[in-house]
Amino acid sequence: MTIPPLTTNQDLDPRLLRAAFGVFPTGVVAVAARVDGRIWGLAASSFTSVSLDPPLVSFSIAATSKTWPDLRRASRLGLSVLADHHGAVCRQLAGDPEKRFDGLALTATAEGAVTLDDGLARFDCSIHREVEAGDHVIVLLRLHAVDHPSDDPDTSGPLVFHRSGFSRLAEPS
Numbered sequence: 001m002t003i004p005p006l007t008t009n010q011d012l013d014p015r016l017l018r019a020a021f022g023v024f025p026t027g028v029v030a031v032a033a034r035v036d037g038r039i040w041g042l043a044a045s046s047f048t049s050v051s052l053d054p055p056l057v058s059f060s061i062a063a064t065s066k067t068w069p070d071l072r073r074a075s076r077l078g079l080s081v082l083a084d085h086h087g088a089v090c091r092q093l094a095g096d097p098e099k100r101f102d103g104l105a106l107t108a109t110a111e112g113a114v115t116l117d118d119g120l121a122r123f124d125c126s127i128h129r130e131v132e133a134g135d136h137v138i139v140l141l142r143l144h145a146v147d148h149p150s151d152d153p154d155t156s157g158p159l160v161f162h163r164s165g166f167s168r169l170a171e172p173s
């Protein structure tokens with residue numbers, strides 16, 4: 001089979017790009033904080049580890065986000081890596097802002113970082129830098145505390161977001 005060369009000057013319309021980006025599997029995190037007595041947050045699949053020294057991670061937030069202007073006011077943000085049983089939780093975290101945290105077991109630090117008690121890993125962080133990037137803002141976060149469970153084989157695997165749907169990792173053979 002001959003693979004055709006990549007054509008130049010393509011119309012990179014958002015639908016085409018969304019489908020192409022969706023081929024790349026990611027995990028999903030909950031980003032959350034308490035600000036003015038209310039919890040703000042959302043689900044984000046754009047989470048990436050960035051640097052060990054200093055400890056930095058990032059995620060990208062849509063420039064149109066209605067939540068980010070309030071969430072970014074928090075002195076600390078909580079990040080929770082979602083587990084493979086969190087599919088419905090993930091949809092909830094991306095849905096009606098008034099109900100995103102309904103029924104979830106959460107812990108908040110004194111400085112406002114909010115994490116899911118059953119997150120696979122939990123991070124306490126503050127905003128290091130925000131970089132405008134097209135229709136998103138890349139948010140670099142400085143880590144202050146980390147918690148993750150042992151390598152117990154009974155621990156759940158991560159929620160995997162792929163082609164607009166949720167999957168899980170295959171059992172190791």
Ligand SMILES: Cc1cc2nc3c(=O)[nH]c(=O)nc-3n(C[C@H](O)[C@H](O)[C@H](O)COP(=O)(O)O)c2cc1C
Pocket residue numbers: 028042043044045046047059060061062064065066067068090091093094095097161
């Ligand atoms: C699996 C999944 C991953 C998502 N990842 C991101 C993301 O990385 N960045 C982002 O801005 N929104 C992401 N969203 C959408 C947000 O969770 C949320 O729905 C969106 O920000 C709209 O709400 P808002 O206006 O309150 O911010 C994702 C949604 C889902 C279901």
